[in-house]
Amino acid sequence: MPVHAPDGTLLARRSIHRGPVGDYGVETVRLPNGRTVDLDVLRHPGAGAVVPLHEDGSVTLIRQHRHAAGGMIWEVPAGKLEPGEAPEACAARELEEETGLRCGALRRLTTIHTTPGFTDEVIHLYAATELSEVPARPEADEIIECHRFSGSEALAMIRRGDITDAKSIVALFLALA
Numbered sequence: 556m557p558v559h560a561p562d563g564t565l566l567a568r569r570s571i572h573r574g575p576v577g578d579y580g581v582e583t584v585r586l587p588n589g590r591t592v593d594l595d596v597l598r599h600p601g602a603g604a605v606v607p608l609h610e611d612g613s614v615t616l617i618r619q620h621r622h623a624a625g626g627m628i629w630e631v632p633a634g635k636l637e638p639g640e641a642p643e644a645c646a647a648r649e650l651e652e653e654t655g656l657r658c659g660a661l662r663r664l665t666t667i668h669t670t671p672g673f674t675d676e677v678i679h680l681y682a683a684t685e686l687s688e689v690p691a692r693p694e695a696d697e698i699i700e701c702h703r704f705s706g707s708e709a710l711a712m713i714r715r716g717d718i719t720d721a722k723s724i725v726a727l728f729l730a731l732a
Contacts, residue, residue: 563587568596576635577674599676603645604633604722606664606682606730607656612706614727615654616718620698627698629718631726633678642666642679650683652692654701659685664729667722678722682730706731 567583577599585591607615618627634649636642643661650656664680693699704712709727712718718727 566591577676595673597674597676599635599674600638601636601642601676602633602678603636603642603649604631604678604680604726605646605650605658605661606631606680606726607650607654607658607686608682608684608730609686609703610684612731613703614706614709614730615656615701615703616709616712616723617653618700618702619653624719627700628720629712629723630720631723633722643681646679646681646683651689652694653697653699655689655691656683656686657689658683659687664726667725669721680722680726680729682726 564585565582566585568580569582570578570580572579577597579595579597582594582596583591584594609615614631616629617632618629620626621628632646632649632653634645634652636645640648643663647658647661650658660683662682662684664682666677666679669676669678691699691701709718710731713724713727718724
């Protein structure tokens with residue numbers, strides 16, 4: 556059954572691969588201009604990301620191994636939404652798992668589309684405050700180092716090109732504004 560959307564009509568979908576990240580497939584779509592095209596699309600459950608913002612204005616960043624990015628990169632803690640999980644619960648969970656920090660308060664920053672040319676993934680961005688330490692619980696495939704930086708140093712890292720992860724750049728600029 557076709558799905559109608561403001562940007563066109565889905566006529567057919569052929570799933571190529573379903574995995575932990577999402578469902579990758581080819582979608583035949585009738586565009587608003589009447590043309591019919593095949594598009595590669597990754598359907599993703601969404602994610603939560605969080606800037607751990609300490610009382611003194613410093614932030615905790617993670618340096619995480621990302622195979623697709625070619626090695627270790629600087630990021631804010633983030634992860635995929637579990638089925639039925641609220642975005643703020645995901646952000647708080649990922650904060651604890653990846654950094655060993657628990658937050659007493661979360662402030663919504665915004666929601667971003669990561670790469671709308673091929674995926675429907677959205678990441679809900681938050682700032683976490685009232686931080687306390689708990690045991691970190693990284694997943695088996697996560698290689699993570701935690702480091703604390705002043706807000707001005709984190710922004711300088713973006714300007715120097717040390718932080719290239721888009722969600723982290725947006726979240727840091729909004730949290731430190």
